[in-house]
Amino acid sequence: MQTAIVTGGAGFIGSHLVDRLIAAGYSRVVVLDNLATGSWENLAGHPPEVVWRVPHDICEPWDPSPLAGQPVDLVVHLASPASPVHYRRLAIETLWVNSKGTGNALDLARHFGARFVLGSTSETYGDPLVSPQSESYWGNVNPIGPRACYDESKRFAEALSMEYHRRWGLDVRILRFFNCYGPRMQSEDGRVVPNFIRQALSGEPLTVYGDGRQTRSFCYVSDEVEAIWKAATLPGLAGEVFNVGNPEERTILSFAELVANLVGVPLVVKAEPLPEDDPKTRCPDIAKARRLLGWEPVVPLEEGLQRTIAYFRQRLTV
Numbered sequence: 001m002q003t004a005i006v007t008g009g010a011g012f013i014g015s016h017l018v019d020r021l022i023a024a025g026y027s028r029v030v031v032l033d034n035l036a037t038g039s040w041e042n043l044a045g046h047p048p049e050v051v052w053r054v055p056h057d058i059c060e061p062w063d064p065s066p067l068a069g070q071p072v073d074l075v076v077h078l079a080s081p082a083s084p085v086h087y088r089r090l091a092i093e094t095l096w097v098n099s100k101g102t103g104n105a106l107d108l109a110r111h112f113g114a115r116f117v118l119g120s121t122s123e124t125y126g127d128p129l130v131s132p133q134s135e136s137y138w139g140n141v142n143p144i145g146p147r148a149c150y151d152e153s154k155r156f157a158e159a160l161s162m163e164y165h166r167r168w169g170l171d172v173r174i175l176r177f178f179n180c181y182g183p184r185m186q187s188e189d190g191r192v193v194p195n196f197i198r199q200a201l202s203g204e205p206l207t208v209y210g211d212g213r214q215t216r217s218f219c220y221v222s223d224e225v226e227a228i229w230k231a232a233t234l235p236g237l238a239g240e241v242f243n244v245g246n247p248e249e250r251t252i253l254s255f256a257e258l259v260a261n262l263v264g265v266p267l268v269v270k271a272e273p274l275p276e277d278d279p280k281t282r283c284p285d286i287a288k289a290r291r292l293l294g295w296e297p298v299v300p301l302e303e304g305l306q307r308t309i310a311y312f313r314q315r316l317t318v
């Protein structure tokens, strides 16, 4: 009986990871989630004895006695609001889940002698002064700005994870996720992918913030999950940090054009102010993931967007 624990496993990336763990042969996944931004509906395909749905805020320690005497070999810590709209609304909760919550998740990994995978973020690079960003770049982060609740707490989470590795030899692997998209994103989470798709499908103008020349690179969720799987299972990666993202960079304006084209509507843009501290550029250097994980994204943006549009089309009409 192989068991993994996934915090935030009812969320967008988390639920896809749970699918992957079960498909790969895990006989049980314990999902700890307080549903701040996730939903049990995302796990609907799994029987409850295989995927445990445990309503729990990881800011409080989780009592592992229901798993007494049973081996747990993997803890993946993904619990955190991740969209700018959600982490602004839940700013203090975000700070706590990435600090106290990371400590509690690390303690669970220590308790079981399990490997620990931290879901971190490209936001640790802030508004980067170099592009593309490699793991050796230390970032350009405003510690008191509106994004600090996320950026700084993820940086703290990385630091804490590394100290558990150094002091106790915990097998820690850190993944910095760049923009990820796909089915099970929430249509109202405020991120550019669900916003543009929802707006295009309902015949509204696409809200482009600023001049639209800021760049992002978008990774389809199945590619992202494959990287997590490899980072979680390959030997000899303790203490390593990896960028996980798609290095194909584009401007937000050209992304709006692409979404409108794929939905089949003319592009109508509504300009809105650029949010404070919105990074001007973001593009991962994935040389390290290619080399050590043998991983790179394989789903082309148009194909991933078609699948995502189909998902939202269905959700928005029911």
Ligand code: UDP
Residues within 6 Å of the ligand: 083, 084, 179, 190, 191, 192, 193, 195, 196, 207, 208, 209, 210, 214, 216, 252, 274, 275, 278, 279
């Ligand atoms: N953005 C936009 N219109 C929207 C939502 C977002 O132009 O309706 C821009 C946002 O300013 C940012 C980029 O799209 O430059 C990506 O934003 P998102 O919230 O998806 O994630 P971020 O990469 O900022 O964490």
